[in-house]
Amino acid sequence: MTTSMPASERLGSHIKRTEQALNATKTAVLKPAGLTVAQYAALLCLDGNPGISAAALARLCGVTPPTMNTVLKNLQDRALIDRTPHEWHRNVLETRLTDQGRAALADADAGAVRVERALGAAFTDEEREALVALLGRCTEVLERERP
Template identity: 70%
Template sequence: MTSMPAEERIGSYIKRAEQALLGAKNTAVRPAAVTVPQYAALLWLSEKPGISAAALARLCGVTPPTMNTVLKNLQERGLIERTPHELHRNVLETRLTDEGRSVMEVADAGAVAVERALAAEFTGEERELLIGLLGRCAGALDALR
């Protein structure tokens, strides 16, 4: 017997919701032939062209080596281009290609549909409360690192 019953562990509920969200988004972005991490990178690149791989990894919540793999795969497909920074030659700037923008838009349509379906499960007040509570969870867990 453990010192805390499984049904009282908030982390397991957060993990279950995360897995369900990832599964739904994987299905939603499949028509664009990208994974959720690839879609996340394309989405952030559409909003922050020229961002470095390290900064992109932080925004997408993955490690830098994982992001490098994601970017390598996107580059091989012609969805992004990487060029040396004007002043810092060892930093590569990453931007969407026209094809990358098109793929991102297809994937985004699916991902937005998932987000809207999820949001529709809650009233506006409940959404605000949930966002606040999840923010508190993240803050409390970040403080434990």
Template identity: 55%
Template sequence: MSATDGRLGFVIKRAEQALIARKSAALREFGLTVPQYAALLLLAEAGDTGMSAAQLARESLVTPQTMATVLTNLETKALIERGPSPLHQKVVVNRLTAAGAALLTDADDAALRVERHLSAAFTEPELAAFTSLLERAVAALTATRS
């Protein structure tokens, strides 16, 4: 018997790594990493309001240091622009450029194909149950401290 047999956390991590590997491969043709894609997706949702690096890091589940690198790379590629927040002069807000929005449209199609491929492994009732169980797992893990 392996030390990882029956370990739910290990199975979840393997599934996450497989998904990230497939998304990474799909996004490579667009010159994007998964964290860069996630940042662009969040900025598209934010619209003209934009988001701070701290907000993006929290929403993307990466460290502030990682997000700083992600944003620098996106800015270098002219996919985002940075400017002062209209609400607080010390906060820098990141916004999608037209080039970033155009690239995101194509990259998102590729990422969605990966997700559809995963979804196709389940029947509709299984997918609904799977999603519900994952949401319950998130709730259970965020509600406890141990």
């Protein structure tokens, strides 16, 4: 069977390859800190949003609520986060970093920032701005195309 568009012309293939390379590199640099990419993302978002619910955190991290619940359970088992009932909404658990969680995040963040800086250094300021704008446009188009 011949397809109507060669793989080399499919932007999605190029974006996916880049995403896979980024995830593989971050996985490697986060391993010494004992965190997965998903756990690191959750800790990073929690650092800026203390008390956030699991559902809101899942949306911020771009994962499903069941996936986030698994991530949070693993972080809680390691005492990196605390989850306590919301003051008014008892069915909602507020999630916060513990001191151990902040230390793990700081340790992991050093490696992740090193990767981000290396990636950013491959571009001029103008190229970086253009890339961010182009990726934003990709996101907008794809969100409009979603059934």
